[in-house]
Amino acid sequence: MHKQHVKGKMCRASAAVCGAVLAASSWAAETAQSAAPKINDPARGWDSLWHEVIVDITIIGILFAVVTAWFVFTSRRTAGNQTGASPKLSAASAVGWTVLPIFIFLSIDLYTAANGWVLWNHYRDVPADRLEVKLESGMYSWDYTYPNGVRTQNELIVPAGKPVMLRMTSRDTLHSHYIPDFRVKEDSMPGRVTYLWFHPTKPGEHLVTCAEYCGVMHSYMAGRVIVKSADEYAAWMKREETQLAAAGAPAAAETGAPVAKPAARPKKT
Amino acid sequence: MNLKEWIFTTDHKRVGILYLIGSLAAFAVAGIMALLMRAELSTIGPTITANPTNYNVWLYTHGAVMILGFQIPALTGFFANFCIPLMIGAKDVAFPRVNALSVWLFYVGVILALATFFIPDPPDIMWTGYPPYSTITTGNTAMYSFTVLILGFASIIGGVNFLTTVAYMRAPGITLNKLNIFVWCTLGAFVLQLIFVPVLGTAVSLISMDKYLGTNFFDPAKGGDVLTYQNLFWFYSHPAVYVIFLPFIGVVFEVISSHARSAVFNYKMVVYGGIGGIVLLAGEVWVHHLYVSGMADWLRIGQMVTTLMISIPVGLMMISLVGTLYKSSIAFTTPMLYALGVVFLFLIGGLTGIPLAVPSLTLAVSDTYYVVGHFHYVMAVAGTFAIFAGIYHWFPKFSGRMYNELWGKIGFWLTFIGSNVVFWTMMDIGVDGMPRRYYDYAHFPQFESAHQLMTAGAVVLGLGFAIAVLNWIIGAMKGPPAGDNPWGSPSLEWTTVSPPPHGNWPSPPSVADDWHPYSYRKG
Amino acid sequence: MAYDAHHAEGHAHAHWDTSVWPFVISFGILFLAVAFSLHFVYHSSFAAVLSLGLAFPMIIAGVAGWTSEAMGKGEGLSYGAMGWFILAEAMIFISFFVAYWYTKLHVEVWPPAGNVTLPKVLPLVMTFVLVSSSLTIHYAEHLLHLGNKAGFRTWYLLTMVLGATFLGMSIYEWSHLIHAGFTISTNAFSTIFFSVTGLHGSHVVVGLAIFMAGLPSVLRGTDIDEGFMRTAGLYWHFVDIIWFFVVSQIYFW
């Protein structure tokens, strides 16, 4: 589905050990970058951060496992009445063995947290130039309403190159609008409005699936995001609009979502 | 054998054995549920049932019973009951009748949980029981609420009992710095239970009240809020994973140090840094289960940091476990194999929690099989291995007999291989998008072969567990006599006869000044 | 430290302690749960009543049997244990309050439609009654400690009367509100109101039940278990303190 390239993971991972200072600086650097008007597609950031964290934990895991295996291998019991011969810890080394690991682990944690925070800000930084669609989920369908009142079910049709934001609510149980290809999901629920956004760049189709247990048919609650080229999208939208007008429906009025309090808000709305 | 003296017993060892029998029975049933689920998932579309509700009920029963009916009772019921009074040199617990009440309440809870198979409209709300589904389903939500309430109450009175016991009933000379790590770990777990179980009790009561008594806690139309439940639920259920983790890692400490005949490395670091750190942090991380639930941003970010920081106390405990092995004298007995298995497999499970702790990463993998893989590694594999290690380790003590080493090892290797096949594959397909709680994965046909592999692995894994259980049953009936101290451990429980009589010792044991539960070498 | 195993085993087999009451209470509770399900889920009230008919006798017999078996044999550990238990109890109330705040602070309009104005004077009178009862039980314990059993009895009974009065006022208020159409299902606030005051009320009932369990020995004036009385008093103080939170949060905020 998605494989990503490795870039300098090893040195990044060892940098982790150097601690919070580095973490802070890398954070500062990346936030400066994100101030530029370009779109920070979080999906791409997800791939590289995911990869990086996996490499980090693999290194930690292998380190621990190898040391353990070594101790196990060298400490087999050879005589029935043999007991262990590990040296007694002095008070100073007991403290050292506590404080030093704390600092090392803490710096790995803070470094990871800093990177996670940067990526989080990309997720919250919804581009102002976007297509905003309302989503009402229900057992068991996804109902989208476009700004001009056009509605679709289980098919979210969007133009390539434009960020898409969903404002979501639910008419019954919890659901979660999950688009694996764009690495996003967020629950929808009655009484609150949640949001998610993604940035489709090329025409194509992407699976949408429900990731929050919502009832008997949970596993069948699926749909598609269909990304069309800008022209095709415009043509499609035109057709839908005329159809809507012919049906005599009020244009931009009456969206599916009931009045509800917003849950987490994006940075800029 | 006098049956009345077993059923109505107030003796901590017998209460413990009752806990053991009940929790293993729960494990067997929940394990069979897992096999049914795996069978269903072995092909796309209906396989062994055409009704998704059946699958959902199995999954509900599997999750709820494994956690609430198997692991928590086995750890804070069986091990705590059997070991704590023996380890601190007490003749029994502070309130023996309360102890008997807690074990029978546990049985009542398990009966309610397993009643799912006999009642119409069984609960199908998953072990998390989120509203609004749990308040609108035709399934019997009340059964879930009462199961949790009764097991929770059993756990609370058990906690009160043990905290009092350790505070007031230690034998002379057993100071706080001479308590077994297991005792410390379990005390930590009980403190967590006392603080957090009532919150869970409240949460699950509220859904039944909303459903049956017409209240409006979670009904937005009347001013309620659905997220309240999720916060209350995870405010308990995250600490609950440390209620499992703490005693199980305590068992691993005992087993490793006994079979490697080596003192626990840096005892005080484990007690104050490890256990203390976990107890302090456990209540500040629950939002990591709500990263995709529309929580406020400051909560998601704040709890990313606290969640990551949990790796510090846990890491300190891992260092101590590994350090204990340094220049030790390891006998590769069955309990030791399981305990070493925990060290390796918990590393995988714990470390795969790290990416989950980062909200921006969790947006993609939350509610997928990646999460399922993570928690089966920490809990189903590491936790169960630790429980098995402990049962094998204290088997000579509580039964007076020896199990069969060869079958023990065969069982171990089958489960070791089987678990890695099943749960590693889960994480793999999870990252690629496989959502959890799916009866059918018709729109993910690419995962069919992986699911088949997992089904096959689950059979191997289950076989290994079944062999272990059979080994105990046969060993308890016809194993050779084990002797009082087959492992050569200085810990206090090995100084009495096997199995220990009522009252444990004729008079309270007294310990030498230089005694320590881990003083393998004299001097 | 090892001792003669055979001797010890032969000796110990003579008496493993037993008690039937925990078993009886547990299964009584099972029938409670079953009754709830029968009535509310399967709408079979007759079977529910039968189940309750098993539950209540078992629980009551269990508690009574337990009390008579164990009363006066305490080793003075229950006071410390009660402290831990109160921690757990307090968390239940905290959960309710947090649920309340979480719901209330997230919405623009509060209280939701359908509310009535709650009385302001009655809760203050109730507070006064409950606080007095806390003082009376404290004084009773003090007298018991000094050995004044008659005085202890008077103040002990007075405490029980005050507790019952509180409960009576609570019932009065509930019935008034329910008559005014304000029930537990009116809206989110009524839900909170009735469940929190109900929960507190149930704790008053439990406190009174504990006093009842001690009553026979108090009236007799012999083997009064001082540890038991102190523990009962501790629980009562806790019930009193919780009331302050209930009053301030539910009635006046």
Ligand code: HEA
């Ligand atoms: C015994 C049970 C147990 C334990 C111990 C843990 C331990 C941890 N868990 Fe896990 N978890 C569960 C049981 C458990 N979990 C369950 C049951 C669920 C799902 C429930 C459901 O939804 O049904 C879950 C879900 C879950 C989620 C939610 C995922 C989602 O639903 O979206 C998250 C997110 O943060 C998480 C994180 C963690 C972390 C960070 C730890 C940490 O405690 C791990 C710490 C350990 C290590 C890190 C390894 C050892 C340390 C070192 C070697 C030191 C050096 C390392 C570093 C500095 C990184 N877990």
Ligand code: HEA
């Ligand atoms: C301690 C907890 C624990 C344990 C041990 C297990 C063990 C197993 N689990 Fe489970 N699991 C959970 C806790 C646990 N699980 C939880 C909390 C969930 C989430 C629930 C939810 O979503 O709400 C879950 C979900 C879950 C799923 C996800 C389903 C879905 O999302 O759709 C799957 C799928 O394969 C699975 C599989 C397994 C398997 C194959 C085992 C195997 O390891 C089981 C092997 C054991 C046996 C087969 C029993 C052995 C037999 C005996 C002991 C009998 C012997 C007796 C005699 C011989 C007389 N589990």
Ligand code: CUA
């Ligand atoms: Cu909708 Cu699951």
Ligand SMILES: [Cu+2]
């Ligand atoms: Cu958690």
